[in-house]
Amino acid sequence: xxxxxxxxxxxxxxxxxxxxxxxxxxxxxxxxxxxxxxxxxxxxxxxxxxxxxxxxxxxxxxxxxxxxxxxxxxxxxxxxxxxxxxxxxxxxxxxxxxxxxxxxxxxxxxxxxxxxxxxxxxxxxxxxxxxxxxxxxxxxxxxxxxxxxxxxxxxxxxxxxxxxxxxxxxxxxxxxxxxxxxxxxxxxxxxxxxxxxxxxxxxxxxxxxxxxxxxxxxxxxxxxxxxxxxxxxxxxxxxxxxxxxxxxxxxxxx
Numbered sequence: 001x002x003x004x005x006x007x008x009x010x011x012x013x014x015x016x017x018x019x020x021x022x023x024x025x026x027x028x029x030x031x032x033x034x035x036x037x038x039x040x041x042x043x044x045x046x047x048x049x050x051x052x053x054x055x056x057x058x059x060x061x062x063x064x065x066x067x068x069x070x071x072x073x074x075x076x077x078x079x080x081x082x083x084x085x086x087x088x089x090x091x092x093x094x095x096x097x098x099x100x101x102x103x104x105x106x107x108x109x110x111x112x113x114x115x116x117x118x119x120x121x122x123x124x125x126x127x128x129x130x131x132x133x134x135x136x137x138x139x140x141x142x143x144x145x146x147x148x149x150x151x152x153x154x155x156x157x158x159x160x161x162x163x164x165x166x167x168x169x170x171x172x173x174x175x176x177x178x179x180x181x182x183x184x185x186x187x188x189x190x191x192x193x194x195x196x197x198x199x200x201x202x203x204x205x206x207x208x209x210x211x212x213x214x215x216x217x218x219x220x221x222x223x224x225x226x227x228x229x230x231x232x233x234x235x236x237x238x239x240x241x242x243x244x245x246x247x248x249x250x251x252x253x254x
Contacts (some may be wrong), residue, residue, distance in 0.1 A: 042067040044080035052099040148221040155214035173198040
C-alpha cells in the first residue's frame, strides 16, 4: 500500500513539473527594441511667416527661423549660421517676387527700399516704359502685371493706301497696369489707360518712335510660351517721295 501511495505522489510531482515547464516556455518572449534611426542634422533657415505679396516691405513679423534639413539647404537660402542678424538687417527690404507662407527667403527676390517701388522691381539693365492703351488694345482688359505680351504696331501701308500691322516686339514682360504693379486678389479687374513694359535700351528707342508715329496694341501670350527668347524688331523699308528743283524722286529709307 505504501508503494502505491509513493508511486501516485511521484506521478503527481512529475506532472506538476511538466506543467510548470510548459507554462514557462509558452510565456511571452522579451521584445527586441529596434535601434533608433539616425537623425539628420538640421539648420535654421529664414522663411516667410505668412504670404508676402510683391512690393511689401519686410518686418520681424513677416519672417521667422525654421529648422531645415542641412542636406537640403540651398546656397541661396539665408541660414542663421551665415547671417545670424538677418531678422534685423533685412527689415525694410522690398519683396520683388511673391513668397508663400513657409517658403525660404532668398535675397535675389528682395530689393532695398532706397528707391521707388518700380525701380526695385526692375532687373539690372532694364527700363520701364509706359504706353497708352485701351480696352481693345489690351486683350479686353485681361492683361495683368507679370503677363507676357507681343507689341503690335499698326501703320499706313507703303503704297495703295490702307494699313498693315506687324509684331514690333515679342515676349515682353508687363511691369504694371496704370499704378498697379501686382495683381490684387479678390478685386474686380480695372481697365488701365497705360501699361508699363520691361524693355532694354534698344527696345525703349523702338517703342518711343513707334508710339509717336503709329498705333500700338498688346497681344497676350500663353504662359507656356514665356520661356521663348524675345525677338528684336526687324527694320522695314519705306518709300518717300522727295521734290527737288521741280523733280520728283522716290527714295527708299529704313
